[in-house]
Every structure is written in structure tokens, then in C-alpha cells.
Amino acid sequence: MTIRKEYGDFQTPVNLANDVISLITARFGVPGAVVEPTCGLGNFLEPAHNAWGNDIAYHGYEINPDYCDSAKRRFKDVGSIKIEQRDFFSTEWQKLLGQPIDRFTLVVGNPPWVTSATLGSLDSSNLPEKSNFQGLRGFDAKTGKANFDIAEWMIIRLVEALPAGGVLAFLCKTATARRALVYFWQEEITVSDESLYRFDSKKFFDVSVDACLLILRKTVKPATYASVYDSMHDPVPVSRFGMQNGELIANLDDYQLYRDLDGLSNYKWRSGVKHDAAQVMELTPCKGGYTNGMGEFVQIEDDFVYPLLKSSDVGNARLIPRKSVIITQSTVGEDTSRVRTLAPRTWAYLEAHAGFLDFRKSSIYRKRPRFSIFGIGEYSFAPWKVAISGLYKELRFVVMAPFGDKPTMVDDTCYFFPCADEEEARFWAGLLNKEDCIRFLHSLVFFDAKRPVNVDVLRRVDFAELARRHGVFEQALQYLRSAGALEGRKQQMLVFEEKEEYRKKDNR
Numbered sequence: 012m013t014i015r016k017e018y019g020d021f022q023t024p025v026n027l028a029n030d031v032i033s034l035i036t037a038r039f040g041v042p043g044a045v046v047e048p049t050c051g052l053g054n055f056l057e058p059a060h061n062a063w064g065n066d067i068a069y070h071g072y073e074i075n076p077d078y079c080d081s082a083k084r085r086f087k088d089v090g091s092i093k094i095e096q097r098d099f100f101s102t103e104w105q106k107l108l109g110q111p112i113d114r115f116t117l118v119v120g121n122p123p124w125v126t127s128a129t130l131g132s133l134d135s136s137n138l139p140e141k142s143n144f145q146g147l148r149g150f151d152a153k154t155g156k157a158n159f160d161i162a163e164w165m166i167i168r169l170v171e172a173l174p175a176g177g178v179l180a181f182l183c184k185t186a187t188a189r190r191a192l193v194y195f196w197q198e199e200i201t202v203s204d205e206s207l208y209r210f211d212s213k214k215f216f217d218v219s220v221d222a223c224l225l226i227l228r229k230t231v232k233p234a235t236y237a238s239v240y241d242s243m244h245d246p247v248p249v250s251r252f253g254m255q256n257g258e259l260i261a262n263l264d265d266y267q268l269y270r271d272l273d274g275l276s277n278y279k280w281r282s283g284v285k286h287d288a289a290q291v292m293e294l295t296p297c298k299g300g301y302t303n304g305m306g307e308f309v310q311i312e313d314d315f316v317y318p319l320l321k322s323s324d325v326g327n328a329r330l331i332p333r334k335s336v337i338i339t340q341s342t343v344g345e346d347t348s349r350v351r352t353l354a355p356r357t358w359a360y361l362e363a364h365a366g367f368l369d370f371r372k373s374s375i376y377r378k379r380p381r382f383s384i385f386g387i388g389e390y391s392f393a394p395w396k397v398a399i400s401g402l403y404k405e406l407r408f409v410v411m412a413p414f415g416d417k418p419t420m421v422d423d424t425c426y427f428f429p430c431a432d433e434e435e436a437r438f439w440a441g442l443l444n445k446e447d448c449i450r451f452l453h454s455l456v457f458f459d460a461k462r463p464v465n466v467d468v469l470r471r472v473d474f475a476e477l478a479r480r481h482g483v484f485e486q487a488l489q490y491l492r493s494a495g496a497l498e499g500r501k502q503q504m505l506v507f508e509e510k511e512e513y514r515k516k517d518n519r
């Protein structure tokens with residue numbers, strides 16, 4: 012099993028490989044040469060040969076000698092198919108990927124779906140020589156620290172080696188395909204016809220990850236966007252993604268429709284409370300006290316305990332808090348000894364669980380007051396908030412009310428901005444949930460990312476413009492003028508000035 016994992020070894024089912032070959036024929040015609048760089052048993056070579064016949068040279072390369080032997084036996088009577096044992100990483104691909112006259116070279120297959128970190132944990136040497144992978148992560152790559160994707164590395168090397176007109180068709184994770192494309196677009200490696208055809212990786216490989224067939228052509232006339240198809244049988248793309256003003260946009264057509272909303276938010280989006288010790292810091296109220304994540308009964312003062320909504324509550328609009336959280340500080344870095352003075356039982360509880368708290372992995376807790384938390388400031392104590400979970404595909408902004416006599420907190424997978432009262436919170440949540448705003452956000456978000464929605468995306472919604480689009484600009488103005496008051500910095504600048512500056516920078 013480990014060996015299979017180390018070599019990212021999942022052989023492609025024949026019906027999926029057949030679909031790939033039919034699609035290539037429909038889009039590009041018959042190639043002049045076919046190369047499968049990590050061919051395993053040769054599951055692409057067979058349907059390719061069935062479709063295109065003996066006039067073409069087929070080459071399969073594979074590191075695993077047993078697979079090589081099986082593939083050689085499989086194709087022993089087919090003179091046009093050659094199998095060779097080779098390590099991808101020590102192969103000079105440029106020498107192998109020549110251009111047949113009048114036809115194109117096709118590189119097709121299914122590279123290993125593993126990251127260097129997984130290989131590191133398996134103590135595997137199935138990695139490229141310590142190379143400066145993608146310059147950006149140069150230092151980490153040299154020291155072997157970077158967690159890069161083997162398939163991404165392979166796709167990049169192959170496309171660099173492909174002659175103009177050559178086509179690459181690889182099954183991979185959609186995130187891998189996207190990163191490789193961004194690399195080509197940024198490095199100005201000329202590719203065109205970029206397409207992602209989604210397929211059900213659970214059904215074919217029993218893995219739960221967003222996967223696709225990535226197709227592209229090496230060309231002289233580049234295109235800097237990719238079309239996304241729901242399946243290999245869909246003739247029409249569902250969306251296009253690509254670069255715009257140097258930024259990656261998830262849905263270029265929707266972005267064009269709603270780009271007036273792209274600006275700078277006047278409200279400062281914040282992420283929720285971070286403590287990395289849910290078992291200790293998060294409590295469930297019960298008769299006479301609380302229970303913690305280890306099922307222990309906890310009796311502590313109320314002073315530092317606040318109602319809490321988790322991401323799943325915010326994402327599903329379950330807005331009556333069922334949990335509480337211990338908030339040891341009111342600003343980042345504040346001395347926590349006041350907890351000991353004001354709430355000795357709370358301090359004793361924290362000390363009793365110091366084994367968890369003092370050894371939290373993240374370096375942010377080092378050299379900080381004991382039992383520190385992050386994502387905390389004056390804004391956290393605003394009575395009303397507008398919040399969104401960063402983890403859900405369905406984007407929904409919710410109004411968070413105080414609970415009991417305390418402001419409600421959210422966990423660090425949620426984002427929010429503070430409001431002075433209910434009216435202000437409802438006003439903005441209503442606007443943010445309008446279809447144009449949601450579609451604008453969708454145009455910026457890749458939902459296969461770990462945390463699709465984040466502060467960088469949210470802060471691009473121009474609140475003033477959103478209000479203007481919905482004819483409520485005058486009402487918005489009263490809130491916008493005082494936005495920031497709850498941040499403890501009062502009104503620093505008018506939004507409009509801020510936006511002017513941004514526009515100048517953006518050169519639009």
C-alpha cells in the first residue's frame with residue numbers, strides 16, 4: 012500500500028481513458044506521436060492505439076519494473092507501441108518529445124497524485140533532484156521543505172519540453188491544473204486551448220478530491236484563460252477562469268458583469284478568535300456550569316466566557332449559540348494576569364490544562380503572555396456583527412446578535428465586521444446577500460481551495476458601490492461615514508478617497 016502511495020499509483024480505468032482519447036480526437040484530430048510519461052500498465056496506450064492505429068509511434072515510460080514487464084507483455088504483438096523503464100525525473104524530455112511532420116505530439120496520461128510532503132513522510136526518494144522548483148519557492152525547494160505537487164512539477168516540465176503545436180492531456184487534481192496554468196501564464200510560456208474537464212474522482216479512483224482532465228496546446232499565440240467543462244461529454248464550457256490585471260479570477264464572465272463591485276471595503280473584515288485548543292477553550296453550557304471538549308465538568312466565573320458560533324453554525328445560519336469560548340484577552344498581546352486576579356477559578360482551570368495550552372504547535376504563541384489567543388480586538392466586542400463562514404460553498408452572510416448580555420464570538424474559520432446596532436447589521440447583510448454581490452464573490456473564489464472564502468476576497472467588495480447599485484446609497488452613507496468607529500480608530504478616511512487611490516493603482 013505504501014509503495015502504491017509513494018508512486019501515486021492508481022491505474023486509470025479503461026472507460027475513462029477511452030473518454031479521454033475520444034475527446035482528444037474530437038478536438039485536435041489524430042496525433043503523429045503519442046507519449047505516456049508515467050504509463051503504468053499502459054491504460055492510455057491501448058485505447059489510443061485502438062483509436063488511431065499502427066501508423067503512429069506510441070511510447071510508454073514507467074519507473075516500476077513490474078508494470079513495465081506487464082505492459083511489454085500486453086503490447087508484445089503491437090510493433091508501434093514501445094515501453095521503456097525510466098524515471099521521469101532523470102529523463103531529458105526535450106530529447107524525447109520531437110515533432111512529427113504535419114502532425115502534433117500528444118503527451119497523455121495520469122501522473123502520480125502525491126505531494127512532496129507525503130513522499131517525505133514515506134521517506135521516499137521518488138522526487139526530482141533538489142531543484143529550484145518554480146523559483147518562487149526556491150529556498151524551500153532547495154532545502155526540501157516546500158510541499159509541492161509532483162504532478163504539477165511533471166506537467167510543467169513536459170509543457171516546457173513540448174514542441175509548438177504539441178498537446179498535453181493529463182488527469183490531475185483541479186488545484187494542480189490551476190497552479191500549473193498560473194505558472195504558464197505568469198512565466199509567459201505560450202499555451203492555448205487550456206481546458207479543464209471535470210470528472211468524478213470518487214467513482215473512478217475512490218478518492219474525494221476535485222479532479223479534471225487538463226488539456227492544453229503548446230502554441231505561439233497564447234491564451235491566458237482556461238475553459239471549464241462539467242464533464243468530458245459536455246460540448247459547452249460552464250465557465251472560464253484566468254488572469255486579469257495580474258490576478259487570478261475564477262469566473263471571468265461573471266467578473267466582467269459585476270466588476271464595478273471590485274473596490275475596497277470600508278469596513279475592515281476580521282477573522283474570528285484563534286486559540287488552537289478547542290478541547291480546553293470551548294465549552295458547552297450545562298446545568299450549573301459547562302462541559303469542555305474532554306467531557307469534563309467545568310465551573311468557572313462568567314467574566315471571561317463568551318457565547319460562540321462555530322463555522323458550521325454560521326454556514327448553516329444556526330444563530331443561537333450552543334457553545335461558549337474563554338476569551339483571555341481583549342487585544343492581542345494583552346497581559347493575561349488580569350484573568351488570575353479577576354477570575355481565579357478560570358485561571359486555575361487554564362493552569363490545570365496548561366499541558367494543552369503551553370505546547371500549542373503554532374509559533375505565534377511563543378513569547379506571548381500565557382494562555383494567549385489571537386483574532387481579538389475592540390472589534391470582537393461589538394454588539395452586532397455581519398459574519399460569513401470561510402468553509403462553505405454556499406455563500407451566506409448572517410447577522411450575529413449579542414446573546415444574553417454579551418457579544419457573540421466566531422471561530423477563526425469565519426470572517427466578520429462589527430456593527431453598532433441591529434439596523435446597521437441587517438442593512439449590510441441584506442445587501443451582501445444580493446445576487447450580484449454573491450456572484451461577484453463567486454467569480455473570485457475557487458471552491459476546491461482549503462478555505463475558499465478569505466479576507467482578501469471579502470475586502471474587495473465595495474460597499475458604497477453595492478449600495479449604489481441597489482438605490483440605498485444615502486442610507487449607506489450614514490454607516491460608511493462612521494465605519495471604523497468600532498475599530499477604535501474612528502473614521503480615518505472617506506471610502507471614496509480610498510477607492511480613488513486604489514483605482515489609480517489599478518490603472519483602470
Ligand SMILES: C[S@@+](CC[C@H](N)C(=O)[O-])C[C@H]1O[C@@H](n2cnc3c(N)ncnc32)[C@H](O)[C@@H]1O
Pocket residue numbers: 017018019020021022023024047048049050051052053054055072073074075078097098099100120121122123124137
Ligand atoms: C496514477 S498512476 C497512472 C498510471 C497510468 N498512467 C494510468 O493512467 O493507468 C501513476 C504512475 O506513475 C508511475 N510513477 C511514479 N513515479 C514515477 C517516476 N518517477 N517516473 C516514472 N513513473 C513514475 C507509477 O508507478 C504509476 O504507475
